[in-house]
Amino acid sequence: xxxxxxxxxxxxxxxxxxxxxxxxAATLARYAAQGVDVMVATCTxxxxxxxxxxxxxxxxxxxxxxxxxxxxxxxxxxxxxxxxRFLGFTDSGLPGPGEPLPDGCFALLPPAVAAEPLIxxxxxxxxxxxxxxxxxxxxxxxxxVMTHRVTVEAVEGAADPDRCPExxxxxxxxxxxxxxxxxxxxxxxxxxxxxxxGVDSAMGEVxxxxxxxxxxxxxxxxxxxxxxxxxxxxxxxxxxxxxxPGTGFMAHPREIEREVWPTEDYHLARSLVExxxxxxxxxxxxxxxxxxx
Ligand SMILES: [Zn+2]
Numbered sequence: 001x002x003x004x005x006x007x008x009x010x011x012x013x014x015x016x017x018x019x020x021x022x023x024x025a026a027t028l029a030r031y032a033a034q035g036v037d038v039m040v041a042t043c044t045x046x047x048x049x050x051x052x053x054x055x056x057x058x059x060x061x062x063x064x065x066x067x068x069x070x071x072x073x074x075x076x077x078x079x080x081x082x083x084x085r086f087l088g089f090t091d092s093g094l095p096g097p098g099e100p101l102p103d104g105c106f107a108l109l110p111p112a113v114a115a116e117p118l119i120x121x122x123x124x125x126x127x128x129x130x131x132x133x134x135x136x137x138x139x140x141x142x143x144x145v146m147t148h149r150v151t152v153e154a155v156e157g158a159a160d161p162d163r164c165p166e167x168x169x170x171x172x173x174x175x176x177x178x179x180x181x182x183x184x185x186x187x188x189x190x191x192x193x194x195x196x197x198g199v200d201s202a203m204g205e206v207x208x209x210x211x212x213x214x215x216x217x218x219x220x221x222x223x224x225x226x227x228x229x230x231x232x233x234x235x236x237x238x239x240x241x242x243x244x245p246g247t248g249f250m251a252h253p254r255e256i257e258r259e260v261w262p263t264e265d266y267h268l269a270r271s272l273v274e275x276x277x278x279x280x281x282x283x284x285x286x287x288x289x290x291x292x293x
Pocket of ligand 1: 015016019141144
């Protein structure tokens with residue numbers, strides 16, 4: 001079913017439908033447009049998500065949320081030009097302080113068990129590059145932290161001939177990256193630029209509650225993808241229950257973003273190939289005929 005055995009392949013692993021469109025979507029669109037095989041693995045169905053668009057927040061929407069989010073995901077993957085699979089786990093929701101996680105949810109599973117569907121997908125799709133969240137999940141949601149654990153477990157497990165021998169031939173992923181989307185530096189640069197141009201910015205509030213500490217992970221890789229911001233936005237808006245047009249991430253002027261921060265940024269966590277940092281390509285060191293050093 002994967003038609004280009006010689007093509008470069010990129011797999012990105014996300015917790016919920018919409019995460020692929022809010023973190024790294026322009027990168028996916030850019031590589032897909034270049035002929036790279038791009039696959040999104042979505043760990044859960046987003047069943048316990050909220051309806052974040054007041055215009056759609058009706059009892060009927062909530063009752064049908066699982067089906068609606070599958071349809072939204074199908075629309076977004078078409079817009080981005082990528083393949084996508086659900087791994088079949090149940091959304092853990094975002095429990096309040098002291099509240100237990102619901103029985104059977106994704107975040108309560110042992111990572112070794114939860115990694116099995118992803119090991120199968122990795123052996124089938126054979127990605128050269130895998131992208132997911134860092135140890136913190138990038139966002140304090142139990143499914144995002146679990147997605148990190150499961151991805152690391154599956155990248156290791158897929159290469160191990162003793163793991164899941166029924167799941168196909170072992171496959172060694174060459175590079176593993178973590179997203180650095182929506183960093184403090186991004187908010188600061190956007191806020192400063194908007195303020196200097198007399199554009200209203202709601203980002204000052206975000207920045208005020210965010211200590212200006214050095215980032216935990218270095219930016220190793222910047223992908224120029226401003227040309228794909230419009231595709232990213234269209235994919236985000238396809239998740240119509242999850243985003244309110246004109247607010248939050250949709251509020252800032254795109255011409256300012258294209259000028260001030262025309263990249264999506266990553267941290268190279270592991271590499272089995274030689275590469276020179278900083279990189280401008282997730283496949284640096286993997287392209288046929290590429291010279292090293
Ligand atoms: Zn999420």
